[in-house]
Amino acid sequence: MKAVVAGASGGIGQPLSLLLKACPLVDHLSLYDVVNTPGVTADLSHISSVAKIEGFLPADDGMKKAFTGADMVVIPAGIPRKPGMTRDDLFKINAGIVKGLVEGIAEHCPEAYILVISNPVNSTVPIAAEVLTNAGKFNPKKLFGVTTLDVVRAETFVQAITGAKDPADTKIPVIGGHSGETIVPLFSQAKPEVKIPEDKLDELTKRVQFGGDEVVKAKDGAGSATLSMAYAGFRFAERVMQAAKGKSGIVEPTFVYLPGIEGGDAIAKETGCKYFSVPVELGKEGAVKANNPLGMANEYEKKLLQACYEGLKGNIEKGVEFVKNPPQK
Template identity: 65%
Template sequence: MVKAVVLGAAGGIGQPLALLLKSSPLVDELGLYDIVNTPGVAADLSHIATPAKVEGYLPPDDGLKKTLTGADVVVIPAGVPRKPGMTRDDLFKINAGIVRDLATGIATAAPKAFVLVISNPVNSTVPIVAEVLKKHGVFDPKRLFGVTTLDVVRASTFVSEILGDLSLATKVTVPVVGGHSGVTIVPLLSQSSHPLPSSFSEDQRQALTTRIQFGGDEVVKAKDGAGSATLSMAYAGAEFAIKVIRALKGETGITAPSYVHLTADKASGDALKKEIGKDLEYFSAPIVIGAEGVVEIKPLGTLTDFEKSLIQAALPELETNIEKGVSFIGSSKL
């Protein structure tokens, strides 16, 4: 029996994410929580002819605790979306408190659950969750994941567009490492499963890299103030969550990208730190997922000079983002 929980289930990401999880035969129970509308979302989803039993709760009467009790996998898309002109720093100030409070609920009601963080800015919100769990004495780095799958989904889509065949989108794999915002997103295009054309210029490579890094801005602008990347994020979040659930059920050899604490597997984490030349606590890389969580953090492999320069540009920003999350909890009253 697998119970999946979505915290922020009535929002722009939460609703389609909950729909995708309800559609999966791997989910036996689906718990939904938000500050508004959750019972209605749960009632709507419960009419879908798939096995998962759905329950939705609001904050009153220990709603968060009821939602989390018995959870195996908790996905957190809660928070406000980014709007035109809003920086990720603006976003942090609002979403940090939301994530902190939800993490406190997880620490007390579902301390053994796998926690998948979507709430932006991921580079900072994952450390927030970790610090809360540490304060409650239940932090297990193997069970905490920052969901960076959307960067890989975008890279796969954009490369297939360049290759002139969107049917390749589900087959193209491009490792994306670093973090999950702007310059911290580093697509390793040289390692694409489907190489770019030999005629692809360095200027085109730079333009494609920038598009992958700032794909979220493209959506925010196109929605003209009405929201950010919700549907594609829900798709990516569900894709990652299903991989985690498959691993939880005993499937082996599952590899997926994620922003993780580098002690999740100390040997491979230390090796990665040497590769990037920086003693960071968190980094996004392809990881192997097993029944206990992170099994291995994969090395970056052979990089081009351009990709090495992207990694070096990402490191100072990542360090700042991580410290911001840690400091927020250090100055918070839990």
């Protein structure tokens, strides 16, 4: 398994690369970024784990060398969110970065699983899909928007109510998108069942939706949610790798192109969105089946979903439009 981290020198990229270097499922780890990659690579190369490691800068065909032969490319590249900045503010800068990287994937490793972390995911995943489509290389089953941080936050914040020793033992589907009101935690579908006091529900929901703001504020201008995002990105990457190696029964929420996945058409019709995060069954070919939790949503969650659909449609269209009509330089 050759894994690539595109944006390996950044706040998410470094801890994510560390986790992948330590992962026994990774045989070959390739790091790529526009700065500092040799230093990050040298540092991680001293870790006594299975993965052989290489690092590349853009010079001397660096992208080609980094991407060729990749089984999986994880993309945390981009600038971090600063105080007062919405995920949407990041769009203009990060959209261009993601577009360039996905063009490289289409050329050098079109069969790889592609995991997009770069924000705003609601727009960057459609950008990736459009770029791959234009190159004749789009496989919807292998393109994933990583929304696992929303799931991790839901698990963590609910622990205060359940008192469970391990928060990850409580499975909570978080669906929709990956920013603000487009994030919809389905606490009613938690397993094992969770009883959330009515007076705590609004606060808990908002905390999952806007947990990133909590971190941005606490870091006081010094960055955004990098360590928790790296953990979440690794957790999803590990699930994809486990499925690729034949493990069955793996289901994870992820932001996907619904029409390209079994079960996705019905969800697209119901939501009015071609891209949506739902629990997806993973297999060797990537996304095997999209599971539809919408019919089991309670009245409270249905109201959240209406706000989600409206916000998400605009985000998706913005990503598609960026590729179809690129901004003038």
